[in-house]
Amino acid sequence: MVLSKENSTLFALLRHAIWQNRDEARIDFDLTTEEWQRLIENAASMGVLAIAFDALPKGEALPGLTKELIIRWGLSVQRFEDRNKRQREALKELIAYFREHQIEVLLLKGLGLAENYPIPAHRECGDLDIYLFGDYEKGNQVIEVLGIAVDRESSKHSSFFFKGIPVENHLSFLDVTYTPTDKNLEVHLNRIFKEQGYETIMIDDITVRIPTPDFTALFLTRHNITHFLATGLVLRHFCDMALFFSRNAGRINFESFRKIIIEEQQFNLFSSFTYLAHVYLGMPETSLPVPDKCESITERVLYDTLNNGYRKINLEERLNWWVPRRKVIGVLYLYHTKWKYDLIGPWEFYYRLVRSFKTLH
Numbered sequence: 095m096v097l098s099k100e101n102s103t104l105f106a107l108l109r110h111a112i113w114q115n116r117d118e119a120r121i122d123f124d125l126t127t128e129e130w131q132r133l134i135e136n137a138a139s140m141g142v143l144a145i146a147f148d149a150l151p152k153g154e155a156l157p158g159l160t161k162e163l164i165i166r167w168g169l170s171v172q173r174f175e176d177r178n179k180r181q182r183e184a185l186k187e188l189i190a191y192f193r194e195h196q197i198e199v200l201l202l203k204g205l206g207l208a209e210n211y212p213i214p215a216h217r218e219c220g221d222l223d224i225y226l227f228g229d230y231e232k233g234n235q236v237i238e239v240l241g242i243a244v245d246r247e248s249s250k251h252s253s254f255f256f257k258g259i260p261v262e263n264h265l266s267f268l269d270v271t272y273t274p275t276d277k278n279l280e281v282h283l284n285r286i287f288k289e290q291g292y293e294t295i296m297i298d299d300i301t302v303r304i305p306t307p308d309f310t311a312l313f314l315t316r317h318n319i320t321h322f323l324a325t326g327l328v329l330r331h332f333c334d335m336a337l338f339f340s341r342n343a344g345r346i347n348f349e350s351f352r353k354i355i356i357e358e359q360q361f362n363l364f365s366s367f368t369y370l371a372h373v374y375l376g377m378p379e380t381s382l383p384v385p386d387k388c389e390s391i392t393e394r395v396l397y398d399t400l401n402n403g404y405r406k407i408n409l410e411e412r413l414n415w416w417v418p419r420r421k422v423i424g425v426l427y428l429y430h431t432k433w434k435y436d437l438i439g440p441w442e443f444y445y446r447l448v449r450s451f452k453t454l455h
Contacts, residue, residue, distance in 0.1 A: 095396050099129055100125060101400060103129075104142075104146055104329075107121065107137075108145060109375060111145045111212065112211065123156045125157065130163055134167055141218040141329065141330030143171070144170070147171050174216060174218060181204075181205060182297055185297065186297075187256070188261070189302070195232070197227075197232060200227065200305065201224060201303065202305065204223055206310075207334050223261075226263060237256070242255065249265070249266075252265070267280055268283070268320075273445050274441070275316075275359070275360070283309060286308050290309065307338075310338065311338075312354060312355070315360060322363065326398055332370055340377060359439045363437050366388050367395070370396055374396065398431075
């Protein structure tokens with residue numbers, strides 16, 4: 095795929111930032127002010143604004159990059175850091191509060207994945223995803239004791255705000271009420287969790303429990319695939335995969351992992367995601383077995399990532415639409431992206447289609 099100058103430069107910045115300049119040629123910063131503006135906008139929409147900022151040469155004037163743009167970019171990075179700090183503080187208080195009630199916390203994705211980055215605070219995070227080792231409803235109840243409203247509408251997790259940070263308390267790791275694929279993968283995830291337990295990392299001054307690499311490899315792969323099918327991915331998702339698989343290459347049972355995702359027809363999309371990470375983000379080929387060459391699929395995945403108009407519609411805006419309008423547009427988008435489902439077999443497309451019509455009210 096032929097990239098625009100600003101996107102080509104953005105990928106170069108990301109390679110420099112996440113691998114700390116490893117084996118990367120000097121970046122060509124020959125951009126106009128308008129191209130820099132588009133690069134910054136693209137980086138923001140792709141969830142990598144702070145990461146790209148890290149690769150800018152410090153104290154060096156760059157053609158087209160005005161002082162005003164640099165200041166605005168730097169202020170945005172500061173906001174990322176402030177939000178990350180609030181998330182860490184919320185996580186620490188949440189773990190302590192649950193522990194007072196004899197509930198332990200397993201952190202999924204988010205801040206745990208951020209620890210793979212050279213600057214963890216610059217990985218954009220959304221919710222805090224947690225699992226309470228079987229104490230799902232007890233956890234909901236002790237949160238409600240604080241006067242915090244808990245939304246139990248989802249069959250997969252409850253939702254609440256803690257210290258202003260959105261939290262998802264998982265009943266199951268995947269949406270097992272949805273497709274046979276998620277039901278089957280949930281069985282594998284529970285088996286791995288039972289067999290391997292958890293690991294711990296330090297976030298600031300506290301010990302945090304996270305899943306093992308075998309668990310996260312499967313969970314992260316399916317999580318990204320479901321996001322890709324539903325609304326599309328952003329570049330942060332590919333950075334997550336590149337760094338996670340690179341940092342944990344020697345600790346993942348790839349033979350078992352590959353067998354599972356082939357059985358569940360996830361291999362084609364996984365291969366395209368990791369091939370994209372190799373080609374465009376500089377992921378070392380030693381990080382995991384190089385996937386089958388899938389240039390045509392990868393190019394289409396990349397195009398969808400950079401040009402997905404549906405994903406760019408603000409979620410709150412969509413939720414405020416007249417319900418039939420929202421559902422019809424969702425069904426039309428589903429048909430428009432049927433090629434994605436064809437890569438993992440036809441059944442998931444029809445499950446989603448039926449579900450869309452069932453909720454058309």
